[in-house]
Amino acid sequence: MPEILAPVLDGLLIGLVYGLAAIGLTLIFGVMDVVNLAHGAVIALGMFAVYFLFESGIHPYLGLVIVAAIGLAFGVFVYLIAVRPIIDGPPLMTLLATFSVSMVIIGVGTALWSTSPYNVDFPVKTLNLFGYTVTSARLVAALAAVLVTAFLYTFLYRTTLGKAVRAVANNREAAELMGIPSQQILALAFGIGTALAMLSGALIATLFPFTILSGGIYELKSFVASVLGGLGNPTGALFGGVILGLIEGAVAPFIKVSWTNVIEFVIFVLILLFFPTGLFGGRR
């Protein structure tokens, strides 16, 4: 197979991780119509969580489970403090509220860990996949993203609690009438979204060096991926992430890395303008 496919394969693998981050964002939007602007800051928290777990002797992949649990608890906490009081207010208010959470997280992070880069330094093997060399970290990150997504789908479609989440997403009032405690479900959904963001951050931290500000890039990638797939649509978000990764991989040999962001944002704005419900059409 031609050389050109190597970066594309890399792009596909990292794209699955972007997809995971985007699912976290899109799930929250789908369930409660809140665009979580603390998403990037939470991704950065995931990076630091796995870093500190690793420093205290826990293998990064084992650390993922702990990171997910922390993310769930943190998400519920953020929801109760910052989102719940204004959940029925104008969208401006929830945007600003989640943004203020992001400012607090990034501010505390900067004060504690400065903005210099960190690195989760664990042994990585190179593997041979269909004649291409990929690092084991990248492969595991992609597999973990797929596994978590599968797990999420099993939860949403095979359990009663998952059914309740979908019911609240569909129509909160009707769900209330069916005896579903919608506030608790919203808190849970926010927690899951946050956990997914932290997980994706943790996975990214096993691949690249990072700072407390790194989350911003991945937040924007999550936005691009989720609008590609249609805001509120988890499957779409995963595909959006993969498309994004593939684009990155495909253009990598031809242009300077610093231009990829420009291309992504242009795609982002164009998609918002011409396909506001995503490439796959329809709403949720």
Place this chain on the structure above:
Amino acid sequence: MKLLSRPFFWLIVAVTFLYALLPYLGQNITLRETLVLSAIYIILAANLNLMIGYTGYVNFGSIVFFGLGGYLTLWLIASHHWGLYPAVLFAGLVTSLLAFLLGIGVLRLRGAYFALATIGINEAVKDFVANFEPWGGAEGIFLPFTAFKAMGGPAKALWTVYLLIILVMGLSLLLTYLVKRSKFGLGLFAIREDEDAAMVLGVKAPLYKTLAYSLSAFLPAVAGGLYFFKNGSVIPDEAFNLHLSIEAIVMVMLGGQGTVTGSAVGAFLYERLRGLLLTLPGLSNFHLVIAGALLLLIILFAPGGLMGWLYRVWPRLRRVLE
């Protein structure tokens, strides 16, 4: 409207003169540098208020106008030997025109979608400029020393630019006041309350929104040109600093969205607060945390900001302070 008989108009004039004269009379450079930052904040907040407060559209990337104005101005001066005045005016007009064209597209989006797009625009422009060689890429543009010579040497030029920035501040307040009292402004407020209903009532919502967006770009772009001229250089990270446009939102919310006084007072207080936090030992790293916490508290407990609270306590104030 008889502008000259309005006390609020004279209040704006008085504040502008106060800002201009306080440091100038004593030739106090420290005070000037404090007030210039405060004036820039007021300019950003007042113009952002046109979008957030009047029209109800959250523009997270309003700083893109400021940065573009700075870049255009410095580029015209450094590479094409323009004078400062034509350069800032041209930069303001071009930025405003770009905002108009962009607005035609982007303002078809509502609520969260629009807000996301504005972040995307700022980041895209920043990354574009950082890669754009004619504008110096990541190193930015440096002004040659001769640029100041044309204005009677650096010391004199800095005072002139200071007075110009204060003028732009006064104009920003006047502009937002005039818009608020005009039929155009009423149309914007109608869009904020209910865009569909406003359209049914005959408000040309797409045109009005786009005009508001374009209008909110002009004076920040001019201010950006003046500010970066004063600095003598411009780099992408400073020109398109997303944090500053978020801080501008905090200022508008702090003072009270939709009010002229609120945006100015919010910006003034925020600058004071920020200065205080930066100088207090141990707290200098926490100014972002405190700004964030402050924003959250305002949203949760006082969505009307300072002016909303004052109006409630003292309803007659509504007639004097816009």
